[in-house]
Amino acid sequence: MINLASMFLHQSVLITGGLGFIGSNLAYKLLGLGAKVTVVDTLDPDSGGNPFNVEDIKDHIQVIQADINDEDQMKRAVKGQKYLFNLAGQMSHLGSMQDPFKDLNVNTIGQLRLLEVCRQNNPDVSIVFAGTRQVYGRPKYLPVDENHLLTPLDNNGVSKRAGEMYHIVYNRVHGMATSVLRMTNVYGPRMRIKDDTLNFIGWWFRQLLEEKDIQIFGDGMQIRDLNHVDDVVTALLLCATHPAANGKIYNLGGEPINLLNLAKLMIEVNGSGNYKIVPFPENRKRIDIGDYHGDYSLIKADVGWQPQVPLRDGIAKLLDFYRTNKKHYF
Amino acid sequence: MINLASMFLHQSVLITGGLGFIGSNLAYKLLGLGAKVTVVDTLDPDSGGNPFNVEDIKDHIQVIQADINDEDQMKRAVKGQKYLFNLAGQMSHLGSMQDPFKDLNVNTIGQLRLLEVCRQNNPDVSIVFAGTRQVYGRPKYLPVDENHLLTPLDNNGVSKRAGEMYHIVYNRVHGMATSVLRMTNVYGPRMRIKDDTLNFIGWWFRQLLEEKDIQIFGDGMQIRDLNHVDDVVTALLLCATHPAANGKIYNLGGEPINLLNLAKLMIEVNGSGNYKIVPFPENRKRIDIGDYHGDYSLIKADVGWQPQVPLRDGIAKLLDFYRTNKKHYF
Numbered sequence: 129m130i131n132l133a134s135m136f137l138h139q140s141v142l143i144t145g146g147l148g149f150i151g152s153n154l155a156y157k158l159l160g161l162g163a164k165v166t167v168v169d170t171l172d173p174d175s176g177g178n179p180f181n182v183e184d185i186k187d188h189i190q191v192i193q194a195d196i197n198d199e200d201q202m203k204r205a206v207k208g209q210k211y212l213f214n215l216a217g218q219m220s221h222l223g224s225m226q227d228p229f230k231d232l233n234v235n236t237i238g239q240l241r242l243l244e245v246c247r248q249n250n251p252d253v254s255i256v257f258a259g260t261r262q263v264y265g266r267p268k269y270l271p272v273d274e275n276h277l278l279t280p281l282d283n284n285g286v287s288k289r290a291g292e293m294y295h296i297v298y299n300r301v302h303g304m305a306t307s308v309l310r311m312t313n314v315y316g317p318r319m320r321i322k323d324d325t326l327n328f329i330g331w332w333f334r335q336l337l338e339e340k341d342i343q344i345f346g347d348g349m350q351i352r353d354l355n356h357v358d359d360v361v362t363a364l365l366l367c368a369t370h371p372a373a374n375g376k377i378y379n380l381g382g383e384p385i386n387l388l389n390l391a392k393l394m395i396e397v398n399g400s401g402n403y404k405i406v407p408f409p410e411n412r413k414r415i416d417i418g419d420y421h422g423d424y425s426l427i428k429a430d431v432g433w434q435p436q437v438p439l440r441d442g443i444a445k446l447l448d449f450y451r452t453n454k455k456h457y458f
Numbered sequence: 459m460i461n462l463a464s465m466f467l468h469q470s471v472l473i474t475g476g477l478g479f480i481g482s483n484l485a486y487k488l489l490g491l492g493a494k495v496t497v498v499d500t501l502d503p504d505s506g507g508n509p510f511n512v513e514d515i516k517d518h519i520q521v522i523q524a525d526i527n528d529e530d531q532m533k534r535a536v537k538g539q540k541y542l543f544n545l546a547g548q549m550s551h552l553g554s555m556q557d558p559f560k561d562l563n564v565n566t567i568g569q570l571r572l573l574e575v576c577r578q579n580n581p582d583v584s585i586v587f588a589g590t591r592q593v594y595g596r597p598k599y600l601p602v603d604e605n606h607l608l609t610p611l612d613n614n615g616v617s618k619r620a621g622e623m624y625h626i627v628y629n630r631v632h633g634m635a636t637s638v639l640r641m642t643n644v645y646g647p648r649m650r651i652k653d654d655t656l657n658f659i660g661w662w663f664r665q666l667l668e669e670k671d672i673q674i675f676g677d678g679m680q681i682r683d684l685n686h687v688d689d690v691v692t693a694l695l696l697c698a699t700h701p702a703a704n705g706k707i708y709n710l711g712g713e714p715i716n717l718l719n720l721a722k723l724m725i726e727v728n729g730s731g732n733y734k735i736v737p738f739p740e741n742r743k744r745i746d747i748g749d750y751h752g753d754y755s756l757i758k759a760d761v762g763w764q765p766q767v768p769l770r771d772g773i774a775k776l777l778d779f780y781r782t783n784k785k786h787y788f
Contacts, residue, residue, distance in 0.1 A: 225631060228570055236566060236620060240558055240613075278608060280623055281630060283570075290566060290620040293610055300611060301555060301744050414631050 132362075135369045137162035140208055142253075144168045144196050144242070145177070145215035146189075149319045150258065150311075152181035153357045154213055154364055159185050161365075166190040168205055168216070174223065176320040180456040196238040202245045209250060211368045214242065214295075215258045217288065220325045221415050224284035235287035236294075243298045243306075251304055255295065256367045259310040259377065261422055263289040270351070271384070271423035274310075274377055282415040292377065299375040307373040309363055311380050312422050316357030316442060317449040321457050329354065329390075334458065336394055337450055342403040345412065348388030353421035355382045356437035363433045372430040381422025382435045397443045462692075465699045467492035470538055472583075474498045474526050474572070475507070475545035476519075479649045480588065480641075482511035483687045484543055484694055489515050491695075496520040498535055498546070504553060506650040510786040526568040529575060536572075536580045541698045544572065544625075545588045547618065550655045551745050554614035565617035566624075573628045573636075581634055585625065586697045589640040589707065591752055593619040600681070601714070601753035604640075604707055612745040622707065629705040637703040639693055641710050642752050646687030646772060647779040651787050659684065659720075664788065666724055667780055672733040675742065678718030683751035685712050686767035693763045702760040711752025712765045727773045 141158050145151045146167020158165050165185075169177040171193055182189060194201035196216045206212065217235050218224065224231035239257070246253050264272050265279035280286050295306040319330040332342045363380055367373040385393075388403075395401035408416065427433045450457060471488050475481045476497020488495050495515075499507040501523055512519060524531035526546045536542065547565050548554065554561035569587070576583055594602050595609035610616050625636040649660040662672045693710055697703040715723075718733070725731035738746065757763045780787060 228574065229567075232567065232570060237559075237562065240562060244558065275607060277605060280627065283624070283627055286620055286623040286627060289623065290616055293616040293619065294613070297610060297613055297616060 132365050132369070133161050136365070138164065139210045140164045140166070141211045141213065142166045142168065142205055142209040143213045143215060145217060147171060147178060147181050147191070148176035148215060149181070150314060150357055150360055151213070151215045152318050153316060154215070154361050155182060155189055156185060157361045157365070159188055166192065166205060166209070168192045168194050168196065168202070170195045170216070174220065174325065175218070176326060178318070178320065178456065180453070181318045196242045197233065199241060199245060202242060203249050206246050206250045206253060209253050212246065212253045212255045213364055213368065214239070214255055217258060218284065221262065221282045221284045222411060223325055224282055224287065225411070225415065228283045231283050232287045235284070236290040239291035240294050243294055247298065247302055247304060251302065254305040254368050256364050257292055257295045257306065257308045259292045259308045260285070260288050261310050261312045261379070261420060262417070263292070263310065264417070266418045267420055270419060271381060271421045272379065273423040274379055274426055281417060296375065296377065305374050307367045307375065308377040309367060309380055310377065310422070311355070311360060312382065312420065313352050313354045314357055314360050315354055316446060321450070332391065332394060333446060333450060336398050336401045337447065337454070339401070342391045342394070342401065344387050344391055344403055344405050345408045348386060348391070348405055350387045351384045351419040351421055352387065352390070353382040353384050354439060355380050355435055356442040358437055359435040363427065366431040366433050370431040376430065378427035378430070379422040379424050380427065381424035383439065384421035385439070393440065394443055397440060398447055462695050462699070463491050466695070468494065469540045470494045470496070471541045471543065472496045472498065472535055472539040473543045473545060475547060477501060477508060477511050477521070478506035478545060479511070480644060480687055480690055481543070481545045482648050483646060484545070484691045485512060485519055486515060487691045487695070489518055496522065496535060496539070498522045498524050498526065498532070500525045500546070504550065504655065505548070506656060508648070508650065508786065510783070511648045526572045527563065529571060532572060532575045533579050536576050536583060539580060539583050542576065542583045542585045543694055543698065544569070544585055547588060548614065551592065551612045551614045552741060553655060554612055554617065555741070555745065558613045561613050562617045565614070566620040569621035570624050573624055577628065577632055577634060581632065584635040584698050586694050587622055587625045587636065587638045589622045589638045590615070590618050591640050591642045591709070591750060592747070593622070593640065594747070596748045597750055600749060601711060601751045602709065603753040604709055604756055611747060626705065626707065635704050637697045637705065638707040639697060639710055640707065640752070641685070641690060642712065642750065643682050643684045644687055644690050645684055646776060651780070662721065662724060663776060663780060666728050666731045667777065667784070669731070672721045672724070672731065674717050674721055674733055674735050675738040678716060678721070678735055680717045681714045681749040681751055682717065682720070683712040683714050684769060685710050685765055686772040688767055689765040693757065696761040696763050700761040706760065708757035708760070709752040709754050710757065711754035713769065714751035715769070723770065724773055727770055728777055
């Protein structure tokens with residue numbers, strides 16, 4: 129495996145969506161590796177961007193509040209960067225159906241604009257793009273590998289797929305260094321849990337901590353796989369630096385678990401709590417993907433990544449994090 | 459097979475891109491079937507839109523000059539329509555690399571806008587979207603069926619894929635009647651041959667008629683399949699009316715032929731002419747898809763379509779068409 133410390137020491141790194149959940153965890157890690165970190169974030173109220181996410185490191189990183197569609201600001205931001213972790217995105221599936229143009233604007237138009245800005249101002253920057261398992265739609269087989277058909281079930285799956293395709297075209301046609309990670313359910317400190325729009329797992333943590341019943345939609349038999357954000361950060365760093373990742377699209381993935389067992393595990397680790405099985409709301413049901421877990425053997429073979437954080441440990445640490453930092457996330 | 463005449467008699471039909479090559483041929487056909495035809499076209503100088511394309515029927519159809527991104531005009535245009543043939547698009551592969559936002563604006567943003575306008579103003583309209591084989595990228599096997607991986611090699615493949623995905627999402631989530639035809643090389647009367655930006659076949663016809671050498675890039679061994687526009691029009695009409703096509707994506711396709719043999723056939727039918735093998739220009743080579751021909755067995759099984767016009771006949775008729783109408787196309 130690549131020695132990540134030596135790769136990032138004194139290197140300039142830009143993170144779009146850098147005040148969000150994954151972006152801020154990445155910023156902490158990179159700072160620890162000795163990198164010079166700049167983050168760009170819109171702080172859109174519907175997104176995961178939260179200034180508190182970088183509270184402990186705010187004096188050691190540069191923060192630019194900007195939309196990735198803002199060419200002038202992005203031109204300045206990308207210049208001189210060696211790495212670009214491109215995590216800016218609209219992530220809400222329901223939100224993409226309610227406001228499809230907002231979703232398209234960040235996930236497709238903004239991605240193309242950012243790639244063009246890089247091509248014209250810093251074509252040598254190494255880019256890793258945060259993709260999503262949502263591009264597959266409803267799996268035809270499990271675990272889902274990268275050759276699975278792409279039949280997105282919602283606008284978010286469409287816009288994210290277009291965003292990743294642009295990254296691959298800019299690799300093949302313009303020779304830029306890009307790779308894509310299709311993420312599955314990511315959890316860990318600094319997730320947005322103000323409401324239930326961005327992810328169900330964070331919302332379950334909040335329900336648990338507020339001593340409310342965890343609401344499980346459907347029958348609880350639905351399969352998902354979870355990655356702790358620390359593992360996702362490692363994957364991002366490996367893909368930015370490993371030559372084998374150039375031009376590639378990789379699934380992440382973890383141990384499959386059904387939602388009922390996940391809720392039970394969270395309650396067990398917490399020491400108390402309840403769950404309730406409730407009917408699927410109609411607007412969510414229509415875009416639900418059914419069972420999913422990702423086959424991550426390709427990224428394992430190419431760059432040596434595999435998830436390390438046991439689910440039980442990740443849950444315990446996250447409960448602690450939110451107990452301590454409740455007022456910044458609830 | 460469906461009786462197309464009875465399906466379209468007195469029906470209101472909207473064609474986007476209706477002054478273009480395929481759109482205008484469709485308009486002629488629909489008028490012949492007794493439909494009430496409205497066409498929308500931007501008449502963008504880089505597109506195939508040409509007022510002369512509807513010269514013979516201009517007093518019998520309604521023509522609206524508008525961008526599909528113009529919500530107000532499109533709202534009025536879609537109201538009361540039973541069928542919408544959605545053919546507006548940016549088709550140039552090279553153009554999509556030179557001006558990626560123009561390409562994205564029509565092929566993705568405009569498509570989403572049009573679908574939203576339909577959803578809000580005429581959700582019962584039956585929509586057929588003109589897709590492209592370009593979404594596949596470089597084929598991994600031949601003939602290419604609809605399960606082939608989608609790895610577009612240029613921005614145009616990305617934007618067109620996003621456009622077709624939105625049509626399918628609006629079918630599945632909003633229950634709208636949509637289908638997609640992935641077209642291969644289409645030829646026939648009213649193709650734009652003012653320059654070589656939109657298709658190589660039209661440009662070869664012009665070279666032949668101007669008594670210049672047909673320029674074949676590469677070695678001439680490259681395989682393509684061609685569909686005459688009359689066959690494509692039939693496919694569009696069948697998909698708009700056949701219940702089996704609802705929510706489906708279909709390949710079109712024809713007899714495979716290599717480019718050298720195509721050039722020789724054109725010269726033979728013309729009775730004179732020459733070809734020349736020339737090196738692939740670098741900017742075209744980078745986005746070239748190699749060999750392609752489409753497997754059209756799915757649309758054949760579902761709606762009974764198959765190509766009918768023999769290539770030799772199509773070439774002969776097209777040579778006649780351009781000889782007669784040279785001044786409107788050269």
